[in-house]
Amino acid sequence: MHTWKMWAICTALAAYLPEEQALRQACLSCDATQSCNCSFMGLDFIPPGLTGKITVLNLAHNRIKVIRTHDLQKAVNLRTLLLQSNQISSIDEDSFGSQGKLELLDLSNNSLAHLSPVWFGPLFSLQHLRIQGNSYSDLGESSPFSSLRNLSSLHLGNPQFSIIRQGNFEGIVFLNTLRIDGDNLSQYEPGSLKSIRKINHMIISIRRIDVFSAVIRDLLHSAIWLDVRKLAFSVPEKIQLLRIMSSSFAKKISLKQCLFTDATVPEIVSILEGMPKLMEVEMKDCTLLGTGKWYKQIHANQSQSLRILTVENLSIEEFYLFTDLQSVLDLLSLFRKVTVENTKVFLVPCKLSQHLLSLEYLDLSANLLGDQSLEHSACQGAWPSLQTLNLSQNSLSDLKMTGKSLFHLRNLNLLDISENNFGEIPDMCEWPENLKYLNLSSTQIPKLTTCIPSTLEVLDVSANNLQDFGLQLPFLKELYLTKNHLKTLPEATDIPNLVAMSISRNKLNSFSKEELTVRGAQVGSVQLSLMECHRSLLVSLICTLVFLFILILVVVGYKYHAVWYMRMTWAWLQAKRKPKRAPTKDICYDAFVSYSENDSNWVENIMVQQLEQACPPFRLCLHKRDFVPGKWIVDNIIDSIEKSHKTLFVLSEHFVQSEWCKYELDFSHFRLFDENNDVAILILLEPIQSQAIPKRFCKLRKIMNTKTYLEWPPDEEQQQMFWENLKAALKS
Secondary structure (H helix, E strand, C coil), rough: CHHHHHHHHHHHHHHHHHHHHHCCCCCCCEECCEEECCCCCCCCCCCCCCCCCCEEECCCCCCCCCCCCCCCCCCCCCCCECCCCCCEEEEECCCCCCCCCCCCCCCCCCHHHCCCCCHHCCCCCEEEECCCCCCCCCCCCCCCCCCCCCEEEEEEEEECCCCCCCCCCCCCCEEEEEHHHHHHHHCCCCCCCCCEEEEEEEEEEECCHHHHHHHHHCCCCCCEEEEECCEEEECHHHHHHHHHHCCCCCCCEECCCCEEEEHHHHHHHHHHHHCCCCEEEEECCCEEECCCCCCCCCCCCCCCCCCEEEEEEEEECCCHHHCCHHHHHHHCCCCCCCEECCCCCCCHHHHHHCCCCCCCCEECCCCCCCCCHHHHHHHCCCCCCCCCCEECCCCCCHHHHHHHHHCCCCCCCECCCCCCCCCCCCCCCCCCCCCCCCEECCCCCCCCCCCCCCCCEEEEEECCCCCCCCCCCCCCEECCCCCCCCCCCHHHCCCCCCCCEECCCCCCCCCCCHEEEEEEECEEEEEEEEHHHHHHHHHHHHHHHHHHHHHHHHHHHHHHCCCHHHHHHHHHHHHHHHCCCCCCCCCEEEEEEEHHHHHHHHHHHHHHHHCCCCCCCCCCECCHHCCCCCCCCCHHHHHHHHHHHEEEEEHHHHHHCHHHHHHHHHHHHHHHHCCCCEEEEECCCCCCCCCHHCCCCCHHHHHHHHHHHECCCCCCCHHHHHHHHHHHHHHC
């Protein structure tokens, strides 16, 4: 009995270990937390070897086409499964049968042509489902999500998605986020979304107002934040279909990538004002065709709930013709927070500013406000309740005039005028009396003066050209001096109440303990980079590492003949500029002779006499006799080889060690051997092993191992046969 148990255990282990090994081979990125990242690996299938240990599996951006029944069967503890951006077109009905603990499933951007309720049946713990970007045109006849009782976020839709049927969302009672990509949604059956009692954030991309109106009718009491995208509010008659929105209980409306005209703006404003619980309106990346000449009077009902307006990246092609907005003055008196960012605002009319009686926060960043226009916008009586003002990334250039324009704002305590171009600043300025926070970063200021208000508690002058900091700011608690040219710390006595200071990326070489002591109280925490703390040590370390790197390069270069390769590259580049073979009329020699100076006696007194006095005589090119005086040696070698029918190498131990013979071999290696012809003739003057030839001359070594070469015989009787063979080779 015990034997059978041991056999069963061993069999299970033997099966389990190869599975884990197979997974590691297919996906090498499984960490200790049992999270496996197998994305971007070109997988065609879900890898085998998945076990119950894995909780996160990322298979995104592969080539998976099908999910089979057994693929995920053993991954019973999976919490997150990412399968987006594959080619999945088929899922077996019980593929997710073991994933009862799964909380996030991403099947987006695949090729699913239909959705089956059976897939999601076992996923009773699922909270987040993403199925957008597939090819289904509808959600089926019934609800694919009926069993997903814990679902919190759902993202669906694609360019082919065209119809939503009644009952498609049955089973879902609450959603934190519902996003529908319905750019081509053409049919919506009334009541389809009514089963969902509450949706915190409803995002819908849609182009047809009539379909959108039908959707809104089902969301009147369930959607808290209504996020509408890509809808064109361009036809006044169709805007009437949206009158139903006035009964919506939504608290926030976002309009993104939408289109408006002068003719439709009054109707939309009227609808939004009628919403009883609306607190915030947001417009991002929208387009307005018009100049503010609204032909229909906007009747201000002064919504008692609407308090926040955000406009970002609004495109108005003829912004320079925009009117003074007289018709909307009464709408704005109750707003407390207004953001108009990157919308080419160059002026806020004085009357409009004076009507913003409740405004506490105003963001006009990334616009076109200048010194004169700011003076007009912040006229007497403007923004009486304003506490925070953001004028960053505008066209302000006179700091004194900026302070004077805002002087009457007695409640202003935070001012951001960063990323303007002030440059030199005067010695005296006027500021709001309660100003506590001032951001002057990235404003090209070379030196600080007493223009800076002494009432500040927070000052940001980072990313300027400051050489020193000599201001006395008795109430200052936070100081930001990053990215300047400071060489010393500010005097502690000038900023006695300082709590935090940022001084990174300056030119500080050192500072003493006393400099960090304020009236006997030491700084509690100092966070400096390694460069700022140990600059000398770090420079020394860098120099040492550079020296070691150069030394390693020299050693490696010497070992692997780097100098030789550089010289040969230069010779090869020189040779490439010449024709591969010299014209026949330029051939002057029968053979160029490459030999070592130590073998010159045999070459000049024996071989030359035998060949040049033969009948008919051979013309040989010798470096001693035929090289052009004053010409670069490499050019002489190249020209001589090119002007010869053959190249005759007299090989010996001396030849292998000769530097000039190496040059001649080098060029032959590049030019002659690579042409796959027999222009090279090898004469072995003395016994020499092919291994003695440098390894970098691989083709020469190959020729010695595979082709016949002439060996000089010491026996005089055999020498006559040697000369006959050599002459025959030269004639071939």
